[in-house]
Amino acid sequence: MTTATIETIETPDGPFTILADAEGRVLSSGWTTDVETVLGRLAPSARPSGVSEGRTDAADAARAYYDGDVAAIDDVAVAQTGTALQLAGWAALRRIAPGEPLTYTGFAAALGQPRAVRAAASICARNAPALFVPCHRVLRTDGSLGGFAWGLEVKRRLLDRETAPRARG
Numbered sequence: 001m002t003t004a005t006i007e008t009i010e011t012p013d014g015p016f017t018i019l020a021d022a023e024g025r026v027l028s029s030g031w032t033t034d035v036e037t038v039l040g041r042l043a044p045s046a047r048p049s050g051v052s053e054g055r056t057d058a059a060d061a062a063r064a065y066y067d068g069d070v071a072a073i074d075d076v077a078v079a080q081t082g083t084a085l086q087l088a089g090w091a092a093l094r095r096i097a098p099g100e101p102l103t104y105t106g107f108a109a110a111l112g113q114p115r116a117v118r119a120a121a122s123i124c125a126r127n128a129p130a131l132f133v134p135c136h137r138v139l140r141t142d143g144s145l146g147g148f149a150w151g152l153e154v155k156r157r158l159l160d161r162e163t164a165p166r167a168r169g
Contacts, residue, residue, distance in 0.1 A: 025078055061075075
């Protein structure tokens with residue numbers, strides 16, 4: 001793979017770093033300034049050969065999201081590699097509407113695999129382009145937050161932001 005661009009922006013949830021490929025597709029992102037952490041979310045074979053600081057189009061979408069346009073992230077291009085089920089799962093995550101989270105059980109059912117709850121949870125855990133592929137919109141069966149690579153406080157604030165009256169627009 002070629003050199004990727006990395007950009008960190010400030011958000012109400014802390015610094016948010018975006019790693020994008022030469023076509024501008026988000027490879028990995030998260031609430032950190034640590035490049036190695038962002039790269040570590042990718043499988044070794046999917047990591048770029050080099051990283052340079054620069055500007056990403058995805059940063060504009062993230063800023064718009066934080067300014068109240070929670071749909072701004074919907075059309076950001078991402079590049080993910082994985083199994084057929086993972087790719088289907090990541091695509092399904094992008095179809096979960098803001099303010100309407102699913103449980104892991106509901107997410108597994110949406111994948112057509114209602115008994116594959118653990119696989120559904122694993123798909124969320126292995127999601128590298130956080131925010132743009134909104135794995136934060138999946139909750140435990142009892143409605144509690146469950147896990148999130150970037151911390152439960154960030155997950156809670158994202159979900160709260162998406163259910164705020166201004167987010168419903």
